[in-house]
Amino acid sequence: MNITILYWVLVLVMLVGIVGAVVPGIPGSSLILGAILVWGFVRGFDVIGWALGTTLVILLLSVGVDFLAMHLGAQRAGASKWGQFGAIIGLVLGFLGLLPAFLVAGPLIGILVGPIVGAFIGEFLYRRNLPLEERAKTSFKASVGILVGSLVGNLIQGLLAIAAVVVFIATTWSTVG
Numbered sequence: 001m002n003i004t005i006l007y008w009v010l011v012l013v014m015l016v017g018i019v020g021a022v023v024p025g026i027p028g029s030s031l032i033l034g035a036i037l038v039w040g041f042v043r044g045f046d047v048i049g050w051a052l053g054t055t056l057v058i059l060l061l062s063v064g065v066d067f068l069a070m071h072l073g074a075q076r077a078g079a080s081k082w083g084q085f086g087a088i089i090g091l092v093l094g095f096l097g098l099l100p101a102f103l104v105a106g107p108l109i110g111i112l113v114g115p116i117v118g119a120f121i122g123e124f125l126y127r128r129n130l131p132l133e134e135r136a137k138t139s140f141k142a143s144v145g146i147l148v149g150s151l152v153g154n155l156i157q158g159l160l161a162i163a164a165v166v167v168f169i170a171t172t173w174s175t176v177g
Contacts, residue, residue, distance in 0.1 A: 006042065007176045010035040014165045021062065021161035022154045024111035029059040029157070032164050039172060047175045051168035058160045065160070066153045073149015074119065079142030082126035083119045087146045090118015115150065119143040 013035040021028030033055050040048040074084045094114020123139040130138065 003042070004176055007039070007172075010039055011165070011169065014168065018158060018161040018165060022158035024108060024154070029055065029062045029161055029164065032161060032168075033059055036168055039168075043172070043175050047172055048168070050171045051164070054167040055164040058164045062157045062160055065156050066150070069153025069156065070115070070146055070149040073145045073147070073152065074142060075145075076149075077141050077145020078138065079119060079123055079145055080126045083123035083139070083142040083146065086118035086120070086122020086125075087115040087143075088118070090114035090116070090121070093118070116143045116147055119146045 014032045016026070017028050017031030017035070019028075020026035020031055033052075036048055036051050036055055040052065045052070070087065071084060074087065091111060091114045094110030094112075094117070096110070120139045120143040123142040124135055127135045127138050
């Protein structure tokens with residue numbers, strides 16, 4: 001395979017990784033990291049030093065950003081630890097629970113809906129001393145806070161993924177020809 005074609009195929013894989021950093025259910029930073037490693041095997045790891053280091057940091061930041069954004073969104077909405085824990089359980093159960101039923105769409109739907117439902121249930125159980133209507137309102141507010149936090153986290157992950165691809169292209173472009 002021509003080295004230039006391989007380079008652009010890897011950049012295309014990285015673009016899918018950028019989309020995956022924003023859209024749940026699609027691999028994100030791990031695709032970018034994998035493409036950089038392939039280029040390192042082909043052209044030498046001395047060529048990808050900055051890109052690899054940047055992407056590893058971004059991969060670690062992405063994981064932290066996701067949880068931190070969800071936590072801060074939940075906190076701003078007044079969610080308790082029960083609501084936050086429910087969101088995490090909902091995420092896992094949503095992903096795994098819908099996987100067999102809808103092979104492609106199931107995990108994506110589960111990742112989107114699971115945390116909202118989980119946060120609502122967790123918060124609803126925690127606020128059992130409140131009247132039913134207020135309990136439902138508080139639980140809904142916590143669910144929305146967690147959703148907004150997750151969306152903000154995904155956008156930040158997308159920006160971090162773009163930064164990784166830009167660093168890769170900037171540091172490796174001269175090695176293509």
